[in-house]
Amino acid sequence: MAAPHPPRTDSWWRDAVIYQIYPRSFADGDGDGTGDLAGARARLSHLAELGVDAVWFTPWYASPMVDGGYDVADYRAVDPAFGTLQEAEKLIAQAAEMGIRVIVDIVPNHVSDQHAWFRAALEAGPGSPERELFHFRPGRGADGEVPPNDWPSQFAGPTWTRVPDGEWYLHLFTPEQPDLNWAHPAVRREHEDILRFWFERGVAGVRIDSAALLVKDPALADFTEGVDPHPYIDQDGLHDVYRSWRRIADEYGAVFVGEVWLPDAERFARYLRPDELHTAFNFTFLTCPWDAGRLRRAIDDTLAEHAPVGAPATWVLCNHDVTRTVTRYGREDTAFDFATKAFGTPTDLERGTRRARAAALLTLALPGSVYLYQGEELGLPEAEVPLDRIQDPMHFRSGGTDPGRDGCRIPLPWEADAPHAGFGPGAEPWLPQPEGWAGYAVDRQSRDPDSMLSLYRTALALRRAEPGFGDGPLTWLPAPADVLAFTRPADLLCVVNLSAAPVDLPPHDRVLLASGPLTADGGLPGDTAVWLRTE
Secondary structure, X not given: OOOOOOOOOOOHHHOOEXXXXXXXXXXXXXOOOOOOHHHHHHOHXXXXXXXXXXXXXXXXXXXXXXXXOXXXXXXXXXXXXXXXXXXXXXXXXXXXXXXXXXXXXEOOOEOOOOOHHHHHHHHHOOOOHHHHHEOEEOOEOOOOOEOOOOOOOOOOOOOEEEOOOOOEEEOOOOOOOOEEOOOOHHXXXXXXXXXXXXXXXXXXXXXXXXXXXXXXXXXXXXXXXOOOOXXXXXXXXXXXXXXXXXXXXXXXXXXXXXXXXXXXXXXXXXXXXXXXXXXXXXXXXXXXXOOHHHHHHHHHHHHHHHHHHOOOOEEEOOOOOOOOHHHHOOOOOOOOOHHHOOOOOOOOHHHXXXXXXXXXXXXXXXXXXXXXXXXXXXXXXXXXXXXHHOXXXXXXXXOOOOOOOHHHOOOOOOOOOOHHHHOOOOOOOXXXXXXXXXXXXXXXHHOOOXXXXXXXXXXXXXXXXXXXXXXXXXXXXXXXXXXXXXXXXXXXXXXXXXXXXXXXXXXXXXXXXXXXXXXXXXXXXXXXXXXXXXX
16 A cells, blocks of 8 residues: 655645545446446545545445436435445544545526425425525516526526426426525525535535526526526525635635636636635636647636635546546547537547646646546546447437447446456446457556556656645746747746657756657657756
8 A cells, every 4th residue: 555645734735646536446346337436436546656645536425326316315324236324434533644635516597407406396286485595486488388497408408397386497408407596595504504514524625516507587587698696696685695605614714615607807817716616627728628728828818817815726637427538638629518419429549648648747737726527647548438338418418429428437448358358346337348448457457557547657756845836826937839938946848749849948957757758859749748846
């Protein structure tokens, strides 16, 4: 087992490297084909050897799993597929012993239709106090047959479902995920109690799912494109919610990271004021194509929007919803957009891998914190899941045109020569591993000094050893049009060549790490990054 590294203290979250675990696909401990907390505990040594500061688990709560656990039936119980509450407590404690903090996922916008509150609301009927916890409304039209409004869904399909007594209920996602009414004090009290429940069990922070969607226009007015305020995104009442949450987090020394998709930089920054969220995900960088000019603008814009509130930026290349980096960077269109996902998109994986290695060094050299999605450290590509094995509701609600998100959720390969590449000891994994998956296994990459895993381990060790790569200033250097070059404190330089031809490196005294071999004369090849030191 890897030796524990000293945990970061105080404002550790400002420049932490945080590893995201999608539990169903990380490691299977009981052999039923689904990843679980026992499997995660058994693989904590991998995270310690990798050198991460914290791990974020996507929802492990009791759930029918209609939307991969984001349809929560009980926030205080662990789903039996993943284990027990006691298993979660053991994991939190064991990770802490290894210097790794645990962040859990809270889904406050909606619950499962199997949640006790929603079952009671259906039984109680129109006008009942139970229905006030959700958004139940009569329909429009002569017989109430038309939904109460025309709001667009976050997934494809309708946002209202009619129940047998004639009323409709709101769900911005699937019908199995009814939205909560955040104007009701009981909803706020419940979530404050949920936060305390997990903080008291030792979690270091909370990631807030769909953080900008909770509060709705009380009139439920129809949606008009381009008219502000939006009826259910970024409503002003959200800030009162997060101020109350922040007071609770401060009692425990815990932190928040919000999933906040907003195009308005000023309104985005409001969520990061000192009395609200600590950090929020940076989707501008995540969706940006492999283009030097656009990446530089994304970096500059991100740093600029965080500066007025003194919050650190976050950087991420991929997550459980997004096409994997190796695949995306190997395509003609290297940006990410849910609307453009399609089956059969041609991909050059060799080129994509080269760019993903360079992007890893770029990301880890930027000021702020970094989120690393499971399998990115292995260079895993996106898999095209057979149609009869797809489980993601995004695919079905699109009428079968969207391949969904399962392709980035394939169970991880741990041991090249073990059944199912070492994911678990028994049943076939819940999503099929494609041919050649074992070639990416952790044990095989651990023996290869040139592997993606070795690159990440070395980069994270250097980042930890070099405080200049943490939170702090960034200064751009003059560079050719397709090259990014900047300095960090302590005489550290990062250069990324996004062109096809080699370029000369700026003056330096030492090469700390390169994403690929330099040229014979010391130049930087295309799609390659390097960390340098000047003394």
